[in-house]
Amino acid sequence: MSTTTPFKSTCHCRSISLTISIPNSSLPLKTHFCHCNICRRIHGTLAAIHTKIPEPVPEPSFDDEKWGKYETAKVTRFFCGTCGAQICDRAVTGESVEWYADASLLEWCGEDEGECEARGRASGLSDWPFEFTKHIYVGSTKDGGLASWLKRIDGRELEVWKEDAGSELLDLDRLTHTSLAPSEARKIDLEASCHCGGVRFFIWPPQSEDVFDSTDATITPKDKTRWYALLDVCNTCRLTSSSAVIPWMFPVASHLSLPDGSAWPEDHVVGTAKRYRSSEKVVRTFCGRCGATVAYVDETRSGGTVDVALGLVDMVGEGEERRAGVRLEEWLEWRSGRVAFVGDAWWKGLVGGLVEGMKERTGGDVP
Ligand SMILES: [Zn+2]
Numbered sequence: 428m429s430t431t432t433p434f435k436s437t438c439h440c441r442s443i444s445l446t447i448s449i450p451n452s453s454l455p456l457k458t459h460f461c462h463c464n465i466c467r468r469i470h471g472t473l474a475a476i477h478t479k480i481p482e483p484v485p486e487p488s489f490d491d492e493k494w495g496k497y498e499t500a501k502v503t504r505f506f507c508g509t510c511g512a513q514i515c516d517r518a519v520t521g522e523s524v525e526w527y528a529d530a531s532l533l534e535w536c537g538e539d540e541g542e543c544e545a546r547g548r549a550s551g552l553s554d555w556p557f558e559f560t561k562h563i564y565v566g567s568t569k570d571g572g573l574a575s576w577l578k579r580i581d582g583r584e585l586e587v588w589k590e591d592a593g594s595e596l597l598d599l600d601r602l603t604h605t606s607l608a609p610s611e612a613r614k615i616d617l618e619a620s621c622h623c624g625g626v627r628f629f630i631w632p633p634q635s636e637d638v639f640d641s642t643d644a645t646i647t648p649k650d651k652t653r654w655y656a657l658l659d660v661c662n663t664c665r666l667t668s669s670s671a672v673i674p675w676m677f678p679v680a681s682h683l684s685l686p687d688g689s690a691w692p693e694d695h696v697v698g699t700a701k702r703y704r705s706s707e708k709v710v711r712t713f714c715g716r717c718g719a720t721v722a723y724v725d726e727t728r729s730g731g732t733v734d735v736a737l738g739l740v741d742m743v744g745e746g747e748e749r750r751a752g753v754r755l756e757e758w759l760e761w762r763s764g765r766v767a768f769v770g771d772a773w774w775k776g777l778v779g780g781l782v783e784g785m786k787e788r789t790g791g792d793v794p
């Protein structure tokens with residue numbers, strides 16, 4: 428019997444297909460949610476879902492033009508240059524090199540699917556060969572971000588760390604942030620920016636109720652002074668954003684403006700953004716320099732809505748000490764109690780935990 432199991436990481440456009448061998452002794456793969464400011468702005472999500480690739484470390488060739496590559500101080504991120512999916516990160520500290528994969532894209536391709544299922548059942552993990560263990564850098568979210576909605580998976584509590592694992596454990600029920608009064612907050616615009624800063628634009632709060640006259644009912648808020656927001660677990664978003672859970676907010680294009688004051692462009696390409704058509708009617712954009720998921724536009728939908736990846740969005744003028752929580756609840760009306768496209772979900776256990784967590788938070792009220 429082989430001592431390693433091959434996994435394949437494939438993006439939505441399929442121009443990247445990377446095989447990674449994992450020693451069987453390292454299964455299930457310990458997988459965590461990183462809420463740090465860099466991960467949120469590189470993915471456009473509330474948290475990146477990462478798994479450390481154990482030894483032996485693969486050294487694929489990333490020279491090919493099809494790869495996008497983005498370097499920060501110690502970490503190089505590799506993503507698909509066509510659809511923007513983030514594939515893996517290489518972190519260098521002194522002599523040591525560590526690799527992390529975006530777990531949402533990793534598919535089991537061991538020889539025996541039956542064995543995979545049997546081992547999953549025996550382990551009690553519904554998403555085997557993945558085991559979700561912890562949230563890290565939750566302190567930087569101010570409001571707990573995704574961690575407040577995802578406390579348990581398969582009945583197991585996830586650890587919640589203020590910074591990296593080993594720093595300080597946080598109690599999400601006691602987390603407070605110096606929240607602004609919603610009416611005050613909404614006098615302040617929102618600003619979207621990817622990590623490299625190549626994509627940047629402003630989002631104004633709704634200026635009047637008639638903004639929503641022709642928007643799709645499923646993404647129209649009850650409170651017409653806020654934009655609508657939801658968590659999406661669909662398969663196409665997973666394969667383009669590299670995250671099994673992506674948060675979207677739904678402003679209309681007339682309320683978006685670029686740093687030079689100009690209107691949102693008709694082709695939806697802002698700054699260093701690149702376009703990717705994921706289906707006949709859908710245009711997605713991502714930053715061609717850092718890979719961040721930026722926007723989704725369904726060209727057949729009425730009302731001129733541009734879905735914006737929430738991980739990029741913050742209060743205008745926010746410095747190092749952010750005051751608003753990453754869920755931006757003063758500006759957004761979250762669809763609570765349920766997530767979008769549950770039937771399509773990649774990790775059933777994870778989504779089960781998310782649904783349970785959202786219901787708990789809204790007192791079982793499922794709108
Ligand atoms: Zn791709």
Ligand SMILES: [Zn+2]
Pocket residue numbers: 461462463464465466467475564
């Ligand atoms: Zn991170």
Ligand SMILES: [Zn+2]
Pocket residue numbers: 621622623624625626699714715716717718719
């Ligand atoms: Zn960027």
